[in-house]
Amino acid sequence: xxxxxxxxxxxxxxxxxxxxxxxxxxxxxxxxxxxxxxxxxxxxxxxxxxxxxxxxxxxxxxxxxxxxxxxxxxxxxxxxxxxxxxxxxxxxxxxxxxxxxxxxxxxxxxxxxxxxxxxxxxxxxxxxxxxxxxxxxxxxxxxxxxxxxxxxxxxxxxxxxxxxxxxxxxxxxxxxxxxxxxxxxxxxxxxxxxxxxxxxxxxxxxxxxxxxxxxxxxxxxxxxxxxxxxxxxxxxxxxxxxxxxxxxxxxxxxxxxxxxxxxxxxxx
Amino acid sequence: xxxxxxxxxxxxxxxxxxxxxxxxxxxxxxxxxxxxxxxxxxxxxxxxxxxxxxxxxxxxxxxxxxxxxxxxxxxxxxxxxxxxxxxxxxxxxxxxxxxxxxxxxxxxxxxxxxxxxxxxxxxxxxxxxxxxxxxxxxxxxxxxxxxxxxxxxxxxxxxxxxxxxxxxxxxxxxxxxxxxxxxxxxxxxxxxxxxxxxxxxxxxxxxxxxxxxxxxxxxxxxxxxxxxxxxxxxxxxxxxxxxxxxxxxxxxxxxxxxxxxxxxxxxxxxxxxxxxxxxxxxxxxxxxxxxxxxxxxxxxxxxxxxxxxxxxxxxxxxxxxxxxxxxxxxxxxxxxxxxxxxxxxxxxxxxxxxxxxxxxxxxxxxxxxxxxxxxxxxxxxxxxxxxxxxxxxxxxxxxxxxxxxxxxxxxxxxxxxxxxxxxxxxxxxxxxxxxxxxxxxxxxxxxxxxxxxxxxxxxxxxxxxxxxxxxxxxxxxxxxxxxxxxxxxxxxxxxxxxxxxxxxxxxxxxxxxxxxxxxxxxxxxxxxxxxxxxxxxxxxxxxxxxxxxxxxxxxxxxxxxxxxxxxxxxxxxxxxxxxxxxxxxxxxxxxxxxxxxxxxxxxxxxxxx
Numbered sequence: 091x092x093x094x095x096x097x098x099x100x101x102x103x104x105x106x107x108x109x110x111x112x113x114x115x116x117x118x119x120x121x122x123x124x125x126x127x128x129x130x131x132x133x134x135x136x137x138x139x140x141x142x143x144x145x146x147x148x149x150x151x152x153x154x155x156x157x158x159x160x161x162x163x164x165x166x167x168x169x170x171x172x173x174x175x176x177x178x179x180x181x182x183x184x185x186x187x188x189x190x191x192x193x194x195x196x197x198x199x200x201x202x203x204x205x206x207x208x209x210x211x212x213x214x215x216x217x218x219x220x221x222x223x224x225x226x227x228x229x230x231x232x233x234x235x236x237x238x239x240x241x242x243x244x245x246x247x248x249x250x251x252x253x254x255x256x257x258x259x260x261x262x263x264x265x266x267x268x269x270x271x272x273x274x275x276x277x278x279x280x281x282x283x284x285x286x287x288x289x290x291x292x293x294x295x296x297x298x299x300x301x302x303x304x305x306x307x308x309x310x311x312x313x314x315x316x317x318x319x320x321x322x323x324x325x326x327x328x329x330x331x332x333x334x335x336x337x338x339x340x341x342x343x344x345x346x347x348x349x350x351x352x353x354x355x356x357x358x
Numbered sequence: 359x360x361x362x363x364x365x366x367x368x369x370x371x372x373x374x375x376x377x378x379x380x381x382x383x384x385x386x387x388x389x390x391x392x393x394x395x396x397x398x399x400x401x402x403x404x405x406x407x408x409x410x411x412x413x414x415x416x417x418x419x420x421x422x423x424x425x426x427x428x429x430x431x432x433x434x435x436x437x438x439x440x441x442x443x444x445x446x447x448x449x450x451x452x453x454x455x456x457x458x459x460x461x462x463x464x465x466x467x468x469x470x471x472x473x474x475x476x477x478x479x480x481x482x483x484x485x486x487x488x489x490x491x492x493x494x495x496x497x498x499x500x501x502x503x504x505x506x507x508x509x510x511x512x513x514x515x516x517x518x519x520x521x522x523x524x525x526x527x528x529x530x531x532x533x534x535x536x537x538x539x540x541x542x543x544x545x546x547x548x549x550x551x552x553x554x555x556x557x558x559x560x561x562x563x564x565x566x567x568x569x570x571x572x573x574x575x576x577x578x579x580x581x582x583x584x585x586x587x588x589x590x591x592x593x594x595x596x597x598x599x600x601x602x603x604x605x606x607x608x609x610x611x612x613x614x615x616x617x618x619x620x621x622x623x624x625x626x627x628x629x630x631x632x633x634x635x636x637x638x639x640x641x642x643x644x645x646x647x648x649x650x651x652x653x654x655x656x657x658x659x660x661x662x663x664x665x666x667x668x669x670x671x672x673x674x675x676x677x678x679x680x681x682x683x684x685x686x687x688x689x690x691x692x693x694x695x696x697x698x699x700x701x702x703x704x705x706x707x708x709x710x711x712x713x714x715x716x717x718x719x720x721x722x723x724x725x726x727x728x729x730x731x732x733x734x735x736x737x738x739x740x741x742x743x744x745x746x747x748x749x750x751x752x753x754x755x756x757x758x759x760x761x762x763x764x765x766x767x768x769x770x771x772x773x774x775x776x777x778x779x780x781x782x783x784x785x786x787x788x789x790x791x792x793x794x795x796x797x798x799x800x801x802x803x804x805x806x807x808x809x810x811x812x813x814x815x816x817x818x819x820x821x822x823x824x825x826x827x828x829x830x831x832x833x834x835x836x837x838x839x840x841x842x843x844x845x846x847x848x849x850x851x852x853x854x855x856x857x858x859x860x861x862x863x864x865x866x867x868x869x870x871x872x873x874x875x876x877x878x879x880x881x882x883x884x885x886x887x888x889x890x891x892x893x894x895x896x897x898x899x900x901x902x903x904x905x906x907x908x909x910x911x912x913x914x915x916x917x918x919x920x921x922x923x924x925x926x927x928x929x930x931x932x933x934x935x936x937x938x939x940x941x942x943x944x945x946x947x948x949x950x951x952x953x954x955x956x957x958x959x960x961x962x963x964x965x966x967x
Contacts, residue, residue, distance in 0.1 A: 114804030117811075124811035129821040154801075186816050190809065197805045297833075304825045305833040324840045 104314040105146045105228060105236040106138055107221040109243060110160070112151045112193060115210035116246040116276065122300040127275075131243065132182050134307040139163060141312065146236055148224055150217045151189060152244070153196035154210070155203060157217040159224075160192060161185040211249030214242070214282060218259035218270075225268055237315045239269050239292070242283060245276040253282075260286045269293075271311050275300055284326065293323045378461055381451040382406070382415065388449075395450055397464055402440070404450075417442060422469060427462055438462060470564065498527065510870060511877055520903045521881060525896075529880065548578065558612070569608045579607075584641035589634045598631070610635030860926070864918055868929065871911060875933050878904050882940055888947070901944055908937050 110131065117124045135147050149161035161184065218240070225238040240263065263270050269292035272283035279296075287294035297306045313321055376397050381390035382404050393406035402422075404415035417440065426439040436458035441447040452458040502509045508530075515521040558569045580587040586607065594603050610632055613622045626633035860868070882900045885893045911930050918926050 112808065114808045115801065118800070118804035118807055124808055125815040125818075126821060128811070128815050129824060133820060133824050186812055190812050193805060193808055193812070197802075200801055200805075299829070299832070302825060302829040302833040305830045306837075309833070309837060322841050322845070324837060325844050 099144065099234055100142070101237075101316045102314040103142055103144045103236040104138075105148070105225070105238040106135075107148045107150065107224060107238065107240045108135065109214070109217045109221060109240065110149055110151050111212050111244045111246055111275075112189070112196075113154050113210060113212035113246040114193075114196075115154060116212070120245070127300070127303065130304040130307065132185075133304055134312070135182075137308055138312055141314070144236060148221070149185060150220050151192050152212040152214060152217040153192065154212060155199050156192075156196050157213050157220060158188075158192050158195070159220065160188045209247060209249055211252070212244070212246040213252070214244065214246075214249070215252040215255035215259060218242075218256065218263075218286075222259060222262055222266065222268070225266065229266070239271060239315060241311050242270060242272040242286070244272065244274055244280060244283060247276060247278055248280050248282045256282050256286070260289050263290045269315065273297065273306065273311060275303070288326075293318075294326055295324055376460070376464060378457050379453055380404070380457075383449040383451060385447075386449065390451055395461070397461065397468075402465075404448075415448060417448065422465065425462060425465060427458060440465075466564065470566065501530075507870075507873060511874055514874060515877065515903070518903075520878075520899050521896075525881060548581075549574070558608075567608075567612060569604075569611075571604060583639055584645075585634060585637075585639040588641060589631070593631060603631075606632050607635050860918070860922060864914065864926075867914060868926075871907060871914075871930075872933060875904070875907055875937065878907065879936055879940060882944075886943070886947070897944065901941070904937055904940060908934065 108131070112124075117127075135149070138147055139145050145163075147161070147163040148159065151158055151160045161182070221240050225240075228235050228238055260270065263286075268290065270286040270290045271292040272280070272287045272294045274280045274283050274294070274296040284294050286292070293310055295306065295310055297303060310323055313323065378395045379392070380395040381392050382395070383390040391406045391408070393404055393408075396403040396405065402415070402417040406414065421442045421444075423441050423443050425441075428434045428437045436452040436455045438450045438452065438458050438461060439447055440450070450461075452461065502512055512526060516523055516526050558567045560567050580590070590603060594600050598606075606629070609625075610622075613625065613636065622636050626636045858865075878900055882897065882904070885897050885900070888894050888897060911934060915923060915927055915930060
């Protein structure tokens, strides 16, 4: 069995950890509904799994005040009872179930909490940490493992109180050599995601039209790490390096122009 | 012939001046020029007999490092070889050994005096603002040597007289490590080492005992020996010089150290000033006496706990001489011998103080009782006296460390939750209006709609079609455009910076311009508002330098390749904008000034009319 596995283990086997933004406060006033969004995402996950037999996908839901593992492709058994009834791919029945449970739990938690003056950000630091823990486990599982990367699908704005935790996760990812790709679907800029992708060597993109999200995802974010050495992916012209929360950053309204973003100083 | 320059010698004492006939040789092989060697205050002069010869020599004694001479017994002539600090050596041939030895002795004396002078003088600090000590200049050169960038700036501005040396260094005090920063804020205490513990250095050859004296030592001496301090104030400079004073003082110390009291007494008898140092310190004795007088010598021992001897159970001998052990509860029924003795003695000492007929027992008892009452009344102190006594007691017995802590009323700190500040800053991000009740409702609704979406997708499945072909095509097109333009701007390597793509000379030029423009602007903006003509000229010079920079930047932009030009102009733009702002300010200010002066002169004209 081991030899078969090693034969099939080409250099483009990848583990994709998807951080899905399920912040209800963000999704409640969007033109694109959450269900449309989920369609794109689920199709994309299917495509990734189809690229290579040994590819793995893990989905972590990022809620308003909690986060949890929703789906792990290596654990789900094939042959789901739900496959016959709807047009839903068989693989994702359990995903949706777990997602529903997660949202219920998140709702419970927010009822318990008192403070409501927080910005409607999602718990990015939490899900990044969970992703890194999972990846760390993969690293220790033996010398034959897929190449992990993290994809952050985020729309909520950055929460400045999470700055330190997010930066810590970013540096851990950098050390582990795990690139953090980020796809920002909100209205404003996300400095966290830009910095994350810049520091870890991932790809950052903020698509403007969400009805073409599937195309964006499959074109940019489906490429595995080996392929990236000869495929050109879009690069941002500048990275917003402002440190938030400590200095009370004021966000830019609308899309930022090139001149507003800092240029990285030349390495001396 | 070498001529050394050094500090002048300020010794007041004259030391002997002599002339000798010598031959001066610059090296052993030299035949030697005849002339006169003169020993004067602080220097050696050689004047050749032949006025046309140019081997005149002047050597200052501080510069003489060592002297060598030929031995008498040898067949060589009497040579004296002086070498100075620079490494040159001068050889003088004397007519006879006697002269040579005399000269040598004098030079030794002079050298010794010089050394004494040098160690005596504390480190001189030049405090004048205009004067720069050699150390400061050296420091500046060192800093410039190490920092090439700074050197370039210095060359560009100070040497072209745009900025003066002082202005240039005014903002860089930290680099020069000025005294204000070096001086620590902490007060340095006195050394624990005693002054008298400093051993002098003895020179067996010249029979000299040398004491080193620094300002620190002087301070200690004055602090510890007030008599010496008083003597200094009295005698210097009226009766003797400072040098003499210290010589005498150290002579006294030396006499102490030799423990030869007879010599000390003899010298004290002769020299009254020396006697001051040898006698014990009167001022200290007086201070001690004063302190003693201030202390209250009365100790109130009229009574203490021991007077109540009848209840002290520590004397175990019974009346009849036995020492029985008694149970504690029966202890009060005992009486010891000592108790009785003491009581009897106390009464005997009091004496017979009643004058009453001893026949009537009752009258004796009453009389004694009356006497006791009267004495009790006398002995009673008033309430005030009592209070005063208690206060005095507590004052004397007070120990600060053991006092109860004084709890002053404290105002409590009120530290607000920092999150309020951060979140108030972020208030403009969220578009929805916030209110506690509405939020809860919003949240609930949001969750509800989210769950509905999930239900919808579960029942309906994925969207069909997932994506319209036009949309997909549009996505491809925009992505392609983004990637290709980005490639043009940035280059293949995302971490490569634009500066690296410039040719090296241009890159260096750009960076240099950046720093030099910063320097210019710093000085420019600090000169406003213009109040003196000095500032006016300074601003004028700076403006010329800035326009020079500006034109240089323009030229650089044109000279670079076309594909880099756009990026370069973006890079250079902030510099030019800053310069433009400065120029604007300058012109506006100039206009204001001319308008004011025009108005002023016009007003004058009107006024005079």
